[in-house]
Amino acid sequence: MKQRVVIIGGGFTGLNTAKLLGNKQNIEVTLIxxxxxxLFQPLLYQVAMAALGEGxxxxxxxxxxxxxxxxTVFKGIVESADIANKTIFTDFGDIPYDYLVLAxxxxxxxxxxxxxxxxxxxxKTLAQxxxxxxxxxxxxxxxxxxKDPVERKKLLTFVIVGGGPTGVELAGSIGEMSRYTLSKFYRNIDPKLTRIFIVEAAPRILGSFSPELTSKATRSLEKLGVQVWTSSMVTDVDANGVQIGNERIEAATVLWAAGVTAIAIGKNMGLETDHLGRILVNEDLSIPGHPELFAGGDLAHFELENGKTLPGLAPVALQQGRAIGRNILLDLKKKARKPFRYRDKGQMATIGKNKAIVEIGSLKFDGILAWFTWLLVHIYFLTSFRHRVFVLLQWGWSYFTFSYGARxxxxKEWRFYPDIAKNNNSNKTTTNCDG
Amino acid sequence: MKQRVVIIGGGFTGLNTAKLLGNKQNIEVTLIxxxxxxLFQPLLYQVAMAALGEGxxxxxxxxxxxxxxxxTVFKGIVESADIANKTIFTDFGDIPYDYLVLAxxxxxxxxxxxxxxxxxxxxKTLAQxxxxxxxxxxxxxxxxxxKDPVERKKLLTFVIVGGGPTGVELAGSIGEMSRYTLSKFYRNIDPKLTRIFIVEAAPRILGSFSPELTSKATRSLEKLGVQVWTSSMVTDVDANGVQIGNERIEAATVLWAAGVTAIAIGKNMGLETDHLGRILVNEDLSIPGHPELFAGGDLAHFELENGKTLPGLAPVALQQGRAIGRNILLDLKKKARKPFRYRDKGQMATIGKNKAIVEIGSLKFDGILAWFTWLLVHIYFLTSFRHRVFVLLQWGWSYFTFSYGARxxxxKEWRFYPDIAKNNNSNKTTTNCDG
Known part of the structure; x- marks a missing residue:
């Protein structure tokens, strides 16, 4: 009898578990x-900044x-599961499993x-x-x-809440775009006057990197016109800006790069989760008391020997996906499972053209070498050959022309113009214009 | 004193009028x-079919x-104009003009x-x-x-209403995709069973082409599995399909390629329009009684000597845009305006790989030669060099691998998952699933 493996989530973890079990005898895989x-999440900010297309x-x-x-792949929504009866509940019916991978x-x-x-x-998503x-x-x-100069100033102010890699990448992109690219396209404004703020609650941005690299990244951001506000906790956000205690920044555009929480499936299934909603897992990535359940990637709380947990990085998710696949195969061969060992690939963040930081163990570097490292690693990990070719071409084009793809x-509205007009009025919050 | 030229619309007409007046002394141009x-409208169906990206x-x-x-370019909405006071009304204030180009x-x-x-x-739009x-x-x-076979049949049925070039291109693409590309991606369905209908009220599809080419195009469509229903007037469309008099086709997806109507600006301004809402224009493309007003492209009703009107084709719009620009320049030089003469570039439609029809005057051909002609012409007219390069690369890739870009x-929803779930229930009409 075939073992039914159901995988929830097609990110780095789910995809890699699936591939490891692909074309293996006596296994039927369903990925939902x-x-x-x-989605190649590490480059998502480039879609937001119009440097790359969604495809x-x-x-x-x-x-x-x-x-x-x-x-078998299904597009569908999984709300919860009945662990006792080994069945998941989806919006298109119940599906039984022998192994369930939460990712x-x-x-x-x-x-x-x-x-x-x-x-x-x-x-976090393409739509966003x-x-x-x-x-x-x-x-x-x-x-x-x-024609109102105060309104114009507000419209040319961008606040990014959160100074992790995503916040830094967004701010750096807007800085670069406003200082180098947009100037010649406008007649009534000077895009170089764009104000960009990173507002970070912690004493420094890029807290997962060494203080030395934080300092270098901060300088690089400043050179692009980004103002870095640390020890600054956002206390309110409204249609006209952000409040930071007694301070206030008026901004038409506020972007959120501050916090994440796990998808609620662990909680819905009654599993033990941490303060971020992540599911606690054993050394072999199975869930305590349930050898047939696994969790991996950002959704899993995996504790290292030093008491720290693994960060939400693509290499962690990818390696855990493979490890889960291998452990299921070991089960079927009646062999003992192997504990998951993370091979640290380091971390990196890019700020702009020729500006990036890389930290791999005790090795730290920045500038153009870091930027090329970042570029090569991301191209290498882009999942299909077609993507690698097209992204390289577009980056090459942008690098030499300093002009991005189509902004x-x-x-969002595809219906008649009369309907659009009505809609625009009722959706004031989604447009920046007061026109 | 500088002449203020205001152009409404940045399609083929407006863009070409603007370029002709670009960097000319004593002229200030505002394009809204x-x-x-x-948008390069002739290739829009390829975005709909995931062969190209929006960029x-x-x-x-x-x-x-x-x-x-x-x-100066403004993104804005023009509702109407006061012809007597030479002022247009926009959603960001009134703008005076000396010349107004409606496009x-x-x-x-x-x-x-x-x-x-x-x-x-x-x-008609990227959002669509x-x-x-x-x-x-x-x-x-x-x-x-x-799991319901009748439901599945309905989901695998696509009805395209209208057998003009757009309808034919959409149907041909779905035919090709279902017959050649999708099969290996699904486990529970056979995409080759996809039913595709073109429903056309006239006695034949592609009525603007010669009957001989209509016949060839119909055969090409049939070979891709497209069923062509002519003399078939759609009498009702609902969530489950279309009614054609006493006949009915159950289909989860119905696409509309049947009729167009001019944007209401002519009517709003009190100008004389035809039954499609198109503005009647003089030989020099100005509007009768108003030498300072021009209309061009799909919005204009330009009558030929034989009593026919020019069709809504890109070459017509492009040539009219240039002609309007030239006539404004002639005015400023105090010279007589020139009547617009359309240089017929012919027409073409593509059905699938190596399948197209071309008609230029009495010259008619089809098959692979027509397809390559179509390809070269479209690449040539793609507006920027960057676009030409990237579209050629993507087409080259698709041609040899028969695999399209990212489907x-x-x-449309970018907010939290909990909000999406709620939204899905209230928006049943926008999803095909009953799951």
Whole structure:
């Protein structure tokens, strides 16, 4: 009898578990994801900043897994599972399993202030990336139109909440774009006057890197016109800006790169989770008391010997996906499972052209060498050959021309113009214009 | 004193008028468009079918016009104008003009049945192209999930209303995709069973071409599995399919390629329009009684000597845009205006790989030669060099691998997952799934 492995989530973990079990005898794999594609999350900010298109960093899961006959992909939503009866509940019916792999990651999180979301979108999905792109480009369009200098200043102010790699990459991109690229496109505004703020609650940005690299990254950001505010806790976000205790920044565009929380599936299933909602896992990535359940990637709380947990990085998710696949195969061969050992690939962040930081163990470097390292690593890990070619070409083009791809504002509304007009009025919060 | 030329619409007409007046002394040009980009409309169906990305066929108007210092671009909505006081009314204030060029084209039209729109989106904008892509790919996802064979048949049925070039191109693409590309991606359905219908009210499809080419195109469509129903007037469209008099086709996806109507600006300004809302223009493309007003492209009703009107084709719009620009320049030089003469570039439509029809005057051909002609012409007219390079590369890739770009279903919703779940329930009409 075939073993039924059900995988929830087609990110780095789920995809790699699936591939390891692909075309293996006596295994039937079902992979379920809300989306029909695998997303190369580390480059998502480039879609938000119009440097790449959505097709450059995402590929349909069924295409990626087409050659594994024993894998079925469903686009669907999994709400919870009945552990006792080994069955998951989806929006298209119940599915029984012998092994269940939970790998549906995290979403952004407003620390109990969900009302901030509509003013400050996060960056975890393609839809969010395109919403951010729309807001940023729309702000420049509105600034070009307005005759009120105070309104114009507000429209040319961008606040990024959170100084992790995502926040730094977003801020650096806006800095570079405003200082080097946009100037010649506008007649009534000077895009170089764009104000960009990173607002970080901790005493320094990029807290997971060494203080030395934080310092270098901060200088690089400043050179692009980004103002870095640390020890600054956002206390309110509204349609006109952010409040930081007694300080206030008026901004038409606020982007959220501050917090994440695990998708609620662990909690819904009654599993033990940490303060971020991540599921506690054993050394072999199975869930305590349930050898048939696994969790990996951002969704898993994996504790190291020093008491720390593994960070939410692509290499962790990828390696855990493979480890889960290997342990399921060991089970079927009646062999002992192997504990997961993370091989540290280091971490990196990019700030702008020729500006990046890289930290691998005690090796630290920055500048153009770091930037090329960042570039090569990301190209290498882009999942299909087609993507590698097209991304390299677009980057090459941008590098030498300093002009990015299409900064299109594609309306979400596809219906008649009369309907759009009505809609625009009722959706004031999603546009920056007061026109 | 500088002459103020205001252009409404950044399509082929508006863009070309603007370029002709660019960097000319004593002229100030203001171009206003609802969108921030120029769209290469002839390839829009390829975005709908996931063969190209939105960035491949659209470019921001401000980038395209950046080198003309006397041109200001605004993203905005023009509702009407006061002809007597030479002022247009926009959503960001009034703008005075000396010359006004109306070039805002057409939108799709349901012949008085606007309630059909939500069941059958048209294809005139990028947002619509992406909505069509989403519906087509979602239908396959839902078909893979369902266990009900009748439901599955409905999900694998696509009806295209209208047998003009757009309808033929959409149907041909779905035919090709279902017969050659999708098979290996699904486990529970056979995409080759996809039913595709073109429903055309006239006695033949592609009525603007010669009957001989219609016949060849029909055979090419049939070979791709497309069923061509002519003399078939759609009498109703609902969430489950279309009614054609006493006949009925159950289909989860209906696409509208049947009718267009001019943007209402002519009517709003009290100008004389034809039954399609197009503005009647003189030989020099000015509007009768108003030498300072011009209209061009799809929005204009230009009558030929034989009593026919010029069709809504890109070459017509492009040539008219240049002619308007030239006539304004002649005015400023105090010379007589020239009547517009259309240089017929012929017409063409593509059905699938190596399958197209071309008709230039009495010259008619089809097959692989027509297809290569189509390809070269479209590449040549793609507006920027960057676009030409990237589209050629993607087409080259698709031609040899028969695999298209990313068939991503990008949700319109960018907010929290809990919000999406709620939203899905209230928006049943926009999803094909009953799951």
């Amino acid at each position: 994801d809300r989306k029909n594609y695998h 450059d960093i995402a590929a349909p899961l069924r295409n990626m897994l087409a050659n594994y006959d024993n894998i 549906c990651g995290v979403q952004h999180h407003y620390f109990g202030n969900n009302q901030w979301e509509k003013f400050a979108p996060g960056l 990336a395109k919403e951010i792109r729309r807001r940023v480009m729309e702000a420049y369009e509105c600034a070009e139109r307005t 299109l504002i594609v309306n | 468009d609802r969108k921030n980009y120029h 491949d066929i659209a470019a921001p108007l401000r980038n395209m016009l950046a080198n003309y210092d006397n041109i 805002c084209g057409v939108q799709h039209h349901y012949f008085g049945n606007n309630q059909w729109e939500k069941f059958a989106p048209g294809l 192209a992406k909505e069509i892509r989403r519906r087509v790919m979602e239908a396959y996802e839902c078909a893979e999930r369902t 991503l279903i990008v949700n």
